[in-house]
Amino acid sequence: MWEIINIGGRAMGHMEVRVAGKPMRAPLMTVLLLLALLLSSIYCFGMALAWGEVGLREAFLALSMEGLFFIIVVTLCALNKRLFIFDPFVFVLILHILLFYAAPIFQFSSGQTDRYGVEVAPYCLEGTALVMLGITAFFLSNQIKLGESRKSKTSFYHEPPVSCKLLLYRVSLGLWICAYVISVFYYLRRGYGLAFILTGGFGSGVSDSVLSEDSLAFLAYFKLVLVPTWLVICVYGNNTAIKILLLLGTAAIMMLSGGRAAMLIVILAPIVYFYAGKQENPNSLAVLIGLALLIALFAIMQVTRVGVRSGAAFDLSNLSFDKLFSPFVAEIDDFKSFYALLPIFPEKRDFLFGSQMIVYSLVLLIPRRIWPGKPSPQIYDIVLQSLGPQAVLNGNSYPAIGEYFVEFGIAGVIGCYFLLGIACRKMRRMSLRASRGSLALISYSLFYSVLLNLVLRGYFPQNFTTLLFIFAPIALLSFISKRQLKIECSRNNLEK
Numbered sequence: 408m409w410e411i412i413n414i415g416g417r418a419m420g421h422m423e424v425r426v427a428g429k430p431m432r433a434p435l436m437t438v439l440l441l442l443a444l445l446l447s448s449i450y451c452f453g454m455a456l457a458w459g460e461v462g463l464r465e466a467f468l469a470l471s472m473e474g475l476f477f478i479i480v481v482t483l484c485a486l487n488k489r490l491f492i493f494d495p496f497v498f499v500l501i502l503h504i505l506l507f508y509a510a511p512i513f514q515f516s517s518g519q520t521d522r523y524g525v526e527v528a529p530y531c532l533e534g535t536a537l538v539m540l541g542i543t544a545f546f547l548s549n550q551i552k553l554g555e556s557r558k559s560k561t562s563f564y565h566e567p568p569v570s571c572k573l574l575l576y577r578v579s580l581g582l583w584i585c586a587y588v589i590s591v592f593y594y595l596r597r598g599y600g601l602a603f604i605l606t607g608g609f610g611s612g613v614s615d616s617v618l619s620e621d622s623l624a625f626l627a628y629f630k631l632v633l634v635p636t637w638l639v640i641c642v643y644g645n646n647t648a649i650k651i652l653l654l655l656g657t658a659a660i661m662m663l664s665g666g667r668a669a670m671l672i673v674i675l676a677p678i679v680y681f682y683a684g685k686q687e688n689p690n691s692l693a694v695l696i697g698l699a700l701l702i703a704l705f706a707i708m709q710v711t712r713v714g715v716r717s718g719a720a721f722d723l724s725n726l727s728f729d730k731l732f733s734p735f736v737a738e739i740d741d742f743k744s745f746y747a748l749l750p751i752f753p754e755k756r757d758f759l760f761g762s763q764m765i766v767y768s769l770v771l772l773i774p775r776r777i778w779p780g781k782p783s784p785q786i787y788d789i790v791l792q793s794l795g796p797q798a799v800l801n802g803n804s805y806p807a808i809g810e811y812f813v814e815f816g817i818a819g820v821i822g823c824y825f826l827l828g829i830a831c832r833k834m835r836r837m838s839l840r841a842s843r844g845s846l847a848l849i850s851y852s853l854f855y856s857v858l859l860n861l862v863l864r865g866y867f868p869q870n871f872t873t874l875l876f877i878f879a880p881i882a883l884l885s886f887i888s889k890r891q892l893k894i895e896c897s898r899n900n901l902e903k
Contacts, residue, residue: 437485441478444504447512448474454516466515466531473508473535480546487550493683495831495855496549500542502862506806507538510739523794523803527746534746540817541808541824548828563885564837566844571891572643575884579639582880583653586632590660593626599663607659625774630664631876633657634672638849639884641677668860672877675856683851684843741863744805745812747793752813756792759785764814768871786866789813810865831858846888850881 451471458464480500484490491497511531514520520528567575594604603609637653644650654673661670678697682689689697752758763785775781790798790805811823834854841847857877861870 434485437481437490441481444474444478444481444508447509448472448478451512462526462529462531463515463520466511466528469532469535470508470511470515473539476539476542477504477508480542483546490688491686492688493679493855494835495858496545496828496835498855498858499545499827499831499862502859503538503542506739506863507535507742507745507808510742514740514743522740522743522747523798525743525747525794527743530746530749533749534742537808537812537817537820541811541820544821545824545828545831548825549832563888564840564845564847565842567846567888567892568895570895571888572844574891575888576640576643578884578887579636579643579880580649582883583633583636583640586629586636587656587660589626589629590633593623593629594660594663596623604663605656605659607662623774623776625772627664628872628876630660631669631672631873632880633660634669634676635849635853635877635880637673638676638680638852639846639880642680642844642849668857668864671859672853672856675859676852679855680848680852683838683855684848686839741804741806744790744794744798744803745809748789748805748809748813751789751793753816756789758816758819759814761814764810764867768868771868771872772875784866784868805865807862807865807867810867827861846881846885850878853877853881 448471451467451474455464455467455471458467477500484497484500515528515531520526566572591601591604595601633653634657637650637657640653641650657673658670661673767784770781771784773781786804787799790803793805794803807823808820811819813819815822834851837847838851841851857870857873860873864870
């Protein structure tokens with residue numbers, strides 16, 4: 408953890424331009440993954456032969472075919488030397504293997520075939536087919552060159568000069584302070600005490616009634632500005648004390664939201680920056696330590712999130728061994744939310760045709776203070792119709808593939824995965840051309856860090872707003888950097 412906090416030193420203080428090398432291959436991990444896929448595929452085929460119930464027999468047969476499909480994709484990746492864990496394509500592929508292959512096998516084998524009382528096993532065949540179609544489009548778009556530019560001579564791809572780094576550092580610090588003040592104001596308005604806010608829920612001083620609804624709720628998104636600005640400060644700053652102080656402030660605000668996704672960005676972004684800059688995979692020990700820390704952190708957030716959101720004290724008395732893994736169990740169960748959508752669209756409900764994914768992404772940006780009658784998102788009605796009222800109360804959502812499907816059907820799954828593949832390819836190529844200390848490498852680290860939420864959480868309007876608030880500071884800093892370099896070039900030309 409100290410290596411991450413002190414990221415401005417060894418990890419981020421190099422001045423040389425990194426030459427993009429080939430990612431370190433991991434043949435042992437690849438062989439183990441292929442072996443696990445093969446054995447699980449055979450297991451599913453055996454279960455399909457042995458199971459008497461038609462719905463589960465078809466489900467296990469579909470999962471067996473899906474296992475063979477993932478074997479082909481992983482093999483092609485291995486032959487193409489694309490086994491860098493911090494490659495967005497590899498990360499998305501692993502997430503799909505875990506969520507739409509491993510999770511259904513474990514759940515169905517133990518007889519857990521429903522969610523909120525809704526039986527989903529009969530829709531596994533259709534759901535698995537859609538996943539394979541999506542990954543095929545994702546794989547193809549990741550391989551095909553679509554007139555990509557090779558320009559990498561701009562300041563965005565290279566470490567800026569010392570004078571420009573100092574300016575970017577000061578601007579980032581100013582943006583961080585503004586975003587932090589806005590976030591503190593938002594939570595004070597909701598009824599949290601100042602000590603409670605500054606300590607991330609450890610302090611006291613909360614009013615009797617904490618607002619659950621607020622016409623200025625859009626201010627909560629300013630907490631996302633803390634992440635990119637903190638990372639830029641770590642890259643261009645030299646004061647370790649300031650980096651630690653801002654990290655603690657950022658983490659405290661994220662803890663108040665109770666969401667694991669925002670905290671995960673804070674953790675992942677500097678790690679991705681470090682390894683993407685070196686183009687190396689982490690060793691097994693680093694992976695195990697990282698997973699252990701994530702499990703511990705997410706377990707603590709899972710136990711305390713409701714209390715912290717409601718203004719109660721930070722209480723770990725309910726922490727148990729079972730709750731250590733409850734956040735991950737909840738995540739892997741999301742494939743059932745996707746399956747539950749399949750009998751609804753288009754038989755019982757028309758496709759949305761972009762009304763939520765595109766139109767409401769813009770509507771969400773308008774504060775209720777300006778538009779008091781702003782309509783609620785359709786996701787509530789969809790979850791209510793597919794899983795019932797308890798799912799709505801629990802804040803249940805469906806994975807991204809579910810949103811692609813409810814918007815445009817099969818064409819939406821293929822088209823959106825194709826676009827996602829292009830985005831991942833462009834970001835990966837950008838990281839290979841970027842120098843250590845460049846805004847391009849920082850952008851890549853942030854993009855990779857939000858991928859988990861983009862794949863597992865399909866409410867695109869919120870994901871769009873998240874991307875907007877994370878990358879807007881980077882866009883501003885890039886503009887300032889280019890303008891500053893032009894000014895310095897003009898000044899040098901005049902002196903000559």
